[in-house]
Amino acid sequence: MKEQEIKALLDSQRKYYQSGATLSVSFRVAMLKKLYDAILRYEGEIVKALSEDLGKSDYESFMCEVGMARSEISYLIKHTKRFAKEKRVRTPLAQFASRSYQKPSPYGNVLIMSPWNYPFLLTVDPIADAIAAGNTAIVKPSAYSPKTSAVLARLIGECFTREYIAVVTGGREENRALLSQKFDFIFFTGSQAVGKEVLRHAAEHLTPTVLELGGKSPCIVDATAKLSLAAKRIVFGKFLNCGQTCVAPDYILCEHSVKDQLIRALTEEIEKQYTSDPLSNPDYGKIVNEKHFDRLTALIDSEKAVVGAKTDRERLKISPTVLDGVTWQDAVMQEEIFGPVLPILTYDSLDDVIKTLQNKPKPLALYVFSENKKTVKTVTEKLSYGGGCVNDTIIHLATAEMGFGGVGESGMGAYHGKAGFDAFSHTKSIVDKKTWIDLPMRYQPYQRGLYGKLLRKFLK
DSSP states (O other): OOHHHHHHHHHHHHHHHHTTTTOSHHHHHHHHHHHHHHHHHHHHHHHHHHHHHHOOOHHHHIIIIIHHHHHHHHHHHHHHHHHTSOEEEOOOGGGOSEEEEEEEEEOSEEEEEOOSSSTTHHHHHHHHHHHHHTOEEEEEOOTTSHHHHHHHHHHHHHHSOTTTEEEOOOSHHHHHHHHTSOOSEEEEESOHHHHHHHHHHHHHTTOOEEEEOOOOOEEEEOTTSOHHHHHHHHHHHHHGGGGOOTTSOOEEEEEGGGHHHHHHHHHHHHHHHHOSOGGGOTTSOOOSOHHHHHHHHHHOOGGGEEEOOOEETTTTEEOOEEEOSOOTTSGGGSSOOOSSEEEEEEESOHHHHHHHHHTSOOOSEEEEEOSOHHHHHHHHHHOOOSEEEESSSSGGGSOTTSOEEOOGGGEEOEESHHHHHHHTEEEEEEEEEOSSOOOGGGSSSOOOSHHHHHHHHHTO
16 A cells, blocks of 8 residues: 555544544444454454464464454443543642543544554454544554455454544555554554664654563562473463464573473473474464574574474474573573573572563563462562563453553553553543632732632642
8 A cells, every 4th residue: 555545544534533423432332343243253264364374273263362352342342431431530629619520532543553473363452442442543464464464454344434444454665654644643562673663753743652562571480389380371371372472481480499390390281282293283373484483493402402392394383392501691582582482591599580680671571480479579579571470371461451561671551441441542631610709819919918828728
């Protein structure tokens, strides 16, 4: 799509928004219901597309994409009316007589840029939040997941007019053309490198932006952890979607005394969950493309591999892999892995872990496996990260009751449920001043006697 066409599309959305068509809560809820119904109709096509793009099974596609998207939309259908209500707040005595209130308002015309790893969920969730908040949206799905992007384009095109919600497919040229436009809000999910470019372009127009990025999310396992259960939950979170999950445990920091036990437990769990031949397991996905396959295989040190390290370039498959004897200097520790490779580092002192992680970029997620409440308290209080779990992995993002987002290098802003509605809204603070009385103390010429005393009383 050419830049002039994108500009014309945005102009049409701007006129549509200015008409007030998206503002009523009844319209927003009706559009959410329409989106929900369309997902039901398109479920078979969505699942097929996810299989072709990422090798996802129908079960995983529903559990991690279609089902979660439907859950988010259902939540918003139930709660948008409440979220959109004005909220009355206390008025200071000095402003007597007035009514003070906060009013959520849509930003207007928004841009949503989504990634390839969960190409349906991470496109539909922010669309639903944008609709609930009363915006129009131009949606740019990833070129790396073309089958899912094509289904999204058809689904959205069937549901909504392009002046309301529109999908723009394509690659870098379309990204550049979109980012050169002046939107009222930008929501981006993807890599840190691209996130920086998005923020640079947004700064040109002073456009507010939410960035959902990633990073090297640590998984701390201490000597008190229930190792068999920890291994089960780590294997689930790490190798889901072939490790291509922004909140997957990137590496393990294991207390030295239990490392060998943990490796045995991880080895057993990988075989239980993925069989002895994961590359032939129809429920185990594939790497998205050759570029990422080659990047990941270059990170695997075969001499340090204690599990897996089997690859099939023709089918873009890498078996669940565990690396032992890893140091901070190894190549696998220099970048976010974003694949089925799990390095294990060890520690002897929790204080050393805290000091080390405090000096690393802030991750999107952090996980701690421990039965020691003091350890959990220390980790969750002293370290900065987007969100996480105690004695589990990744499930903190699977709820509409908590916001999900990063901090520092892992992103800014949050969404899901109320947080998603708020992300796509600006809250106006309004004072409705009554006209039946007008206290004179603020006007010149100032009278410092009685009015001065009253002013000091009001503003104490």
